[in-house]
Amino acid sequence: MNPELLIKNGRVIDPANGIDKKCDVLVVDGRIAEIGSIEGPLASSAEKTIDAAGKLVTPGLIDIHVHFREPGDEEEETIASGSTAAVAAGFTSVVCMPNTNPAIENETDVEYIHRKGRKTRKTHVYTMGSITKKREGVELAEMGLMTEAGAVGFTDDGRGVQDPAVMLRALKYASMFDVVVAQHCQDDGFAGEGVMNAGYYSTILGLPGIDALAEDAMLWRDIQLVKKFPPQRIRYHAQHISTAGSVELIRAAKSESLPISCEVTPHHLLLTEECCAEYDTNYKVNPPLRGAKDIEALKQAVAEGLIDALVTDHAPHLQSEKELEFLAAPFGIASLECALALYVKALIEPGVLDWPGLIGLMTAKPAKIINIDKGTLSKGAQADITIIDPDAEYRVDVNKFRSKSRNCPYHGWTLKAKVEKTIVQGEIRFSAGD
């Protein structure tokens, strides 16, 4: 059959295969057929040709931490609206968190997410299941059956598993299925009723704080569990780490080659607790925004290769909820649609990463955490491709978001790097200007 798509003259970046060069990409039958200089009859027979001169051609971006609110809170986001937003932001795969209403805790729930994703036909939509039933932190959820249904990991995200015995049980049990157990590291005892980082700003704003120790203590505990009781095939993932303390713990754990990975969000790389000074609830997020030293530590960690994935933790909320008192408003930032440009601002502009480094943390590395066969442009791989204009500047305008929600503190920011086209399984699912 004829090739369906030829992408010409782009800077092709495929970190998993060590590729960073100007060349062409040929797609046949929804898969990568060839990378290199493609000329002659093969080139002219392509059904569609995209000129990508001056653009980056990368594996489709992967976000392993989004909240699409379905089922239960469809007024905030749906899998349809969320994956439409995602594909416009260059993502070809997303992983939904299971803290929906009800929580994702059996194979029917997992299949429901998949079905909605397929129906929308934008990105691949994956889900994690909850570690415990109803995310109550008491009884294990059906991890095995959910894994069989396609769940790519487990987490009680939104809160951490408080009881160390339950967490240990979860790690051991999950190891039977070679699946990652992800933790929202936050000790409820330390965190209390906190709504922002505990520090000078929480003191002068008169708001209860969440001490950095709440995160560090749970991450430390979990690392001890992984270390002391290492069943084979155990895999632990620390979600959205936000503190300098966490970085130190991860550094030590990785130096011992423990099976531990971690992720970081754009807001923990760009925003500090000081942003809460005017009680703007768009800065209310969990884990909370920390200090400048924490940002420095996280960037240092990225530079050292200690961070395994960049994620958005896209957490949409209604405007009416975010209009409440800071104390009462829900946690969360919706940042999916400007994510790539935010990482550029946080990591490429200050020279922490180069483009291949950034793309690696948004493709092959997160794919490895959830163990999916994606995130590369290897020959034969599914043709999930993102084309990026690295120099295009734009102003973030929440009113143009495809997401249902507007709770984004970056509104009005001028950012660089725009997604031109997003291709999923060889099909152009997003094209800028359409």
Add this chain to the structure above:
Amino acid sequence: MALKRKIKQFKWHRKHLLGLRELSAEEITFILDTAEGFEQISTRSVKKAPPLRGKVVVNLFFEDSTRTRNSFALAASRLSADIIEFTEKSSSVSKGETLLDTARNLEAMGIDIVVIRHGAGGAAKLLSRSINACVVNAGDGYCEHPTQGLLDVYTIRKIKGTLEGLKIAIVGDIAHSRVARSDMWAMTKLGAEVIFVGPPTLMPTQASRLPVSVCYSLDEIIEKVDVINMLRIQFERLGGNPFPSIREYSHYFGLTVERMKRAKSDIMVMHPGPINRGLEMESEVADGQNSVILEQVTNGLAVRMAVLFLVNQAAAQKA
């Protein structure tokens, strides 16, 4: 004299009073001077003046309060305003109507000034961003209680002449106290030295970055201070178990007759009220000759009249 003239020329421009942190020493002094002028209205036989005639003041209280609410109501009425009392015990969220909707509804009735007391820090600021009326913060969570801070410095200035160089101890649950925060801003801006006193479990996070010193022993500072402000232990806010028992708390941080013997003879004893007699303070001290607790209440009225007057004037100028 030069300073006096400078203050005379000073023009008040704020239509909201949200907190004392954002005010300059000049602004605070201007409010105090304005309050001085209002004090005599309460001593006349006809205790009323006309500046807010035809204006509507809403007392929007989401937390229990008797003295602050009554003080504002009386202040408004002495300035000839109409007053609406809106008391909602439950938080706005559980009631189903948001704070902003409540305020917008009130505003639709044509009100001029909202006096708000709310359990969440920042509630007054949130309101000020969303409605056109003037907003006066009557206490937001444990962020600020600006009129209390103002009446405290007013009382001190009246008795001591100035705050410059005074040593002032604020004792008790600093972490959960909006009074401590407003006092701290006002007192330090006016040149006083403030010491927070209480157990470490009741100190706010990173108190070291505040313009105060911290001491965990009342005995250590009792001889040195010119003013002591004993905060009320607010059982409803404490949470957890920050001290083992009331008995033990009183033992270390209660202002007893014994401790008073070691204090300066002219020490001013203050309390924002209502007092837990025998807990923060023994009755003999509360009612003793150094106590200015009732004068604080009296002065609160003049200060609140000044605040209502000034925000209304600023709004009129902006309109």
